[in-house]
Amino acid sequence: MEATVSTPVLKAATFEGMPKKKRDFFNSIVFHVLVGGFCIIMLYPILWLFGSSLKGPAEIWTNVFALIPKEFAWGNYPEGWKGIGGVSYTTFYLNSFMYAGLGTVFAVATSALVAYGFARIRFFGNKFWFTCMILTLMLPSQVQLIPQYIFYNQLGWVNTYLPLLVPRLFGQAFFIFLMMQFIRGIPRELDEAAEIDGCSRIGIFFRIILPLIWPAIITSAIFSFYWTWEDFFQPLIYLNSPKLYTVSLALRASADPNSVTNWGAIFAMSSLSLIPVFLVFIFFQRYLVQGISTTGIKG
Amino acid sequence: MSSLVQPTTQDTPAAPMQRRAKKKSLRHDNRAGYLFIAPWLIGFFGFTLLPMAASLVLAFTDYRLTAAPHFVGLDNFQTMFLQDPRYWKSVRATFFYVFTAVPLRLIFALGLALLLNNTRRGISAYRAAFYVPSIVGASVAVAIMWRQLFGTEGIVNALLWLFGIPPTSWIGNPNTGIWTLILLAVWQFGSPMLIFLAGLKQIPQELYESASIDGANAWPQFINITIPMLSPVILFNLVLQMISGFLVFTQAFLITEGGPLDTTLFYALYLYQRAFVTFQMGYSSAMAWVLLLIIAVFTALTFKFSSNWVFYEEKRD
Numbered sequence: 001m002e003a004t005v006s007t008p009v010l011k012a013a014t015f016e017g018m019p020k021k022k023r024d025f026f027n028s029i030v031f032h033v034l035v036g037g038f039c040i041i042m043l044y045p046i047l048w049l050f051g052s053s054l055k056g057p058a059e060i061w062t063n064v065f066a067l068i069p070k071e072f073a074w075g076n077y078p079e080g081w082k083g084i085g086g087v088s089y090t091t092f093y094l095n096s097f098m099y100a101g102l103g104t105v106f107a108v109a110t111s112a113l114v115a116y117g118f119a120r121i122r123f124f125g126n127k128f129w130f131t132c133m134i135l136t137l138m139l140p141s142q143v144q145l146i147p148q149y150i151f152y153n154q155l156g157w158v159n160t161y162l163p164l165l166v167p168r169l170f171g172q173a174f175f176i177f178l179m180m181q182f183i184r185g186i187p188r189e190l191d192e193a194a195e196i197d198g199c200s201r202i203g204i205f206f207r208i209i210l211p212l213i214w215p216a217i218i219t220s221a222i223f224s225f226y227w228t229w230e231d232f233f234q235p236l237i238y239l240n241s242p243k244l245y246t247v248s249l250a251l252r253a254s255a256d257p258n259s260v261t262n263w264g265a266i267f268a269m270s271s272l273s274l275i276p277v278f279l280v281f282i283f284f285q286r287y288l289v290q291g292i293s294t295t296g297i298k299g
Numbered sequence: 300m301s302s303l304v305q306p307t308t309q310d311t312p313a314a315p316m317q318r319r320a321k322k323k324s325l326r327h328d329n330r331a332g333y334l335f336i337a338p339w340l341i342g343f344f345g346f347t348l349l350p351m352a353a354s355l356v357l358a359f360t361d362y363r364l365t366a367a368p369h370f371v372g373l374d375n376f377q378t379m380f381l382q383d384p385r386y387w388k389s390v391r392a393t394f395f396y397v398f399t400a401v402p403l404r405l406i407f408a409l410g411l412a413l414l415l416n417n418t419r420r421g422i423s424a425y426r427a428a429f430y431v432p433s434i435v436g437a438s439v440a441v442a443i444m445w446r447q448l449f450g451t452e453g454i455v456n457a458l459l460w461l462f463g464i465p466p467t468s469w470i471g472n473p474n475t476g477i478w479t480l481i482l483l484a485v486w487q488f489g490s491p492m493l494i495f496l497a498g499l500k501q502i503p504q505e506l507y508e509s510a511s512i513d514g515a516n517a518w519p520q521f522i523n524i525t526i527p528m529l530s531p532v533i534l535f536n537l538v539l540q541m542i543s544g545f546l547v548f549t550q551a552f553l554i555t556e557g558g559p560l561d562t563t564l565f566y567a568l569y570l571y572q573r574a575f576v577t578f579q580m581g582y583s584s585a586m587a588w589v590l591l592l593i594i595a596v597f598t599a600l601t602f603k604f605s606s607n608w609v610f611y612e613e614k615r616d
Contacts, residue, residue, distance in 0.1 A: 028419060035414055039428045042486065046435065048454065049444045064457045110338040117335025122327040129336060129343075136347055140546055140594060142570055142587035144346065146580050147353035150364070170342025201331050230438040232549045237575060251439040252553060263447070270440035277435055285427055288434075289493060 046274075053077075053267035060263055073264055077272070080265035084254045087242045089269060092250040096229060099164060099246055104224040106168040107175060108217055114171040115179035115213075116205050120191065133173045149237065163238045164231075175220040182216035183209060219287045222280055229276060247273045357584035364578045375585035386586075388561045389569035395477065396565060397544040400484035405536055407488040412495035413525075426496070433489035441483075442553035446470060449479045473559045480551055480563060484544075491536045498532030499525070527610040534609050538601055545594050566590055 047067050052060055056073035063070060081089045117123075118130055152163040186209065194204050210217075232248045239245060245253065251273060255266050281288065333340070358375060362368035379386050411429055415422055435441050448454050449469035456466035469475045506524050515523070526533075548567040551557065557564040557572075570590070574583035 031414075031419060032421070035411075035425055038411075039425055042432060043428060045444055045448055045486075046431065046441075048448075049440070052447075061452045064452075064454050114336050114339040117332055121332040121335060123329040123332025126332060129340065132343065133339065136343070138542055138594070138598065139347070140542075140567075140587070140590055142546075142567065143354050143584075143591050144350035145354075146357060146574055146584050146587065147350035148346065149574075150353075150362075150580065151350070153364070167342065167346050169338065170346060171339040173339075176339060201328075205335075226434060227437075230435075232437075232439055232553075248439040251443065255439075255443045266443060267447075270443050273440045274435055274438065277438070281427075281431070281434055289426070289430070 049267055049274075050271045053264065053271040055264055057262065057264060060267075076262075076264035076268035079262060080254075080269040080272075084250060085242045087245070087250075089247070089250065089272075091243060092245050092247045095244060096247040099161060099231075099235075100225050100228040102165055103168050103228040104221050106165060107172045107224050108220050110169055110171040111175035111220065112179055112210065112213070112217060113205070115176045115183060116209055118176065119180040119183040120188075120209070121201075133176060136173050137177070145237075152238070158238055159240045159244065160238075161244070164234050172224070175224065178220055179213055179216045182213045186212050215287060218284060222284050222288055225280060226277060354584045354587060357581050358588050359585075360581040362580040362584075364580055368581065371581070375582050376589075378582070379585060379589070385561060385564065385569060389564045389566050392477065392562060392564055393545060393547070393566040396481065396484075396547060396563075397541060400481045400547075401537070401540045401544045403481065403485045404488045404540060405491055405533070407485055408491035408536070409495050409529075409533070411488065412492045412499060413521075415492075416496060416499045426493070429492060430489035433487045436483065436487035437549060439549075439553060442550050445479065445483055445550070446554050470555055471559050473562045476555050476559050477563050480547075480554060483550055483554070484547075491540060494536055495529065495532060498529050502528045530609040531611060534601070534605050538598055541597060541601065542594055545590065545597075566593075 044067075051067040051069060053076055054072050054074065055063065055066075055069040055076075056071060059066075059069055059071065059073075083089050083092065118126065118133075148163070149158075152158055155162075157163050190208050190212075191204050194208050199207065230248060231246070232252070235246045235249045236252075239249060242250070242253070247269075251266075251270060254260070254269065260266055357368065359370060359372060360368035361371045361374070415426055415429075450456075451466055451468045451471075453469075455469060460466060467475075469479050502525065506528070507520055510520050510524060546567050547565050548571065551563050551565050551568050552571070555563040557568050566586070567590075570583050570586045573579045573586065
């Protein structure tokens with residue numbers, strides 16, 4: 001699968017007088033020292049966060065560089081879990097999983113339907129609406145935000161999850177685009193064969209298209225999960241009572257720099273909030289890299 | 300036309316015609332098309348167009364959520380451009396951020412993509428590792444971590460202390476505060492890097508081979524083959540990163556809170572304050588529309604000037 005391409009800049013490295021085999025070996029060592037070293041610098045802050053989440057108050061600012069604490073302060077975790085204002089992280093995690101789970105299912109399911117419509121059915125205005133959809137990708141959400149807020153406020157939806165979840169029932173432009181790219185790669189003959197066999201359009205979607213675009217659906221679901229799990233802005237605007245807080249909001253509320261005394265507990269909860277992100281990354285990495293490479297998108 | 304009495308002769312030609320008509324309907328079908336895109340279309344009108352129109356109207360009012368709105372003409376824009384120094388601070392901070400963070404991020408992304416574009420052992424592990432900051436970068440957890448890294452007791456100061464440099468507050472200093480956010484943006488170069496890598500794999504290897512035969516070495520090859528062939532991807536990344544740069548919010552909200560002395564009061568942050576702290580819905584709507592115009596103008600300019608440096612293969616002949 002990997003294309004055997006190498007960048008010329010690197011090819012002409014040093015060690016020119018040596019025999020080829022030896023030169024390759026040294027090139028390879030230089031490469032791994034440089035790139036690997038940079039990699040460690042890049043990941044150090046995250047490792048430091050995890051390390052510090054296990055340091056006691058005596059160690060946390062004195063033994064700063066260490067990634068592994070001298071004494072493991074496991075107590076930071078139950079201490080942090082107690083949460084804020086009498087609401088524990090059990091509630092925050094349930095909220096976050098509900099938000100990310102439902103939000104993802106809503107967005108991905110409706111996006112798949114819309115993607116099929118745009119990619120496979122020719123209808124009056126198809127190109128026009130498709131262009132509109134692509135343009136919304138560049139639109140700053142701020143131009144819709146304020147009337148939306150006023151509207152939800154009048155409906156009595158502020159301080160509920162409705163303003164966060166309901167809009168996801170109407171598809172998300174990026175996922176629609178991603179799935180369309182995938183559907184376009186499926187031969188039309190498959191649809192036509194199914195049509196001749198008497199399959200309805202809904203049938204074609206569920207029996208032919210859906211099974212074939214699973215990779216695109218998984219990629220979309222991963223992105224949706226990440227963006228929802230880490231979403232801070234929408235919960236910040238719409239959710240006021242601590243009982244409704246997501247993990248992100250709770251972290252922000254408990255990490256007020258003026259009042260924090262136990263940083264170990266804050267780091268513990270911060271580290272914990274990244275665990276679902278890393279688990280998804282480890283298990284679905286292939287789909288993510290593929291999704292970015294084929295459509296090219298922010299992360 | 301009197302074929303009513305001849306059912307047998309009509310049957311044979313009609314069948315393929317019917318099939319053709321049906322086939323055509325599979326391709327062209329207004330009802331089914333609109334049925335499938337209905338969710339998006341309803342959302343587009345209800346959650347995009349309608350609010351946008353409302354926002355445009357609000358921009359010319361003094362609406363504050365508590366009292367009925369009054370039409371105030373261009374007052375909001377006048378205040379914004381002529382009487383609000385914080386507005387200009389936010390514009391300046393945003394432009395500074397966009398024009399430093401975006402190029403730096405893309406340079407790192409391209410550099411690392413070039414380094415990782417080979418088949419050495421462990422490449423996919425490096426690729427994944429460099430992508431990790433991109434997936435966690437937007438989170439509150441990373442914001443908390445970043446604030447501590449650059450805090451007075453943080454690791455950056457501890458490191459500099461080893462070299463005898465006295466500790467300072469990187470976040471609290473008006474000269475350095477914004478740089479902690481720029482560094483955080485650069486740290487997340489992983490996703491444009493993956494896009495560059497995908498682009499590099501598309502460049503035909505023959506181009507490099509024939510250049511080598513002609514005696515061109517690494518640097519001319521990079522300038523004359525890699526950069527032109529990659530230019531559409533560079534443009535794509537540039538536009539994407541620029542738009543998201545103009546909208547920077549969360550990390551500035553959490554790490555520097557707009558300070559010190561409004562040096563990181565980014566546009567989106569100031570807009571948020573006007574809309575949801577002082578509830579000036581009219582003023583913030585006006586700000587949102589100016590932001591839309593700024594982004595539109597810069598995107599259009601980027602595309603306009605792209606014809607000077609972006610190379611499309613069709614033009615080769």
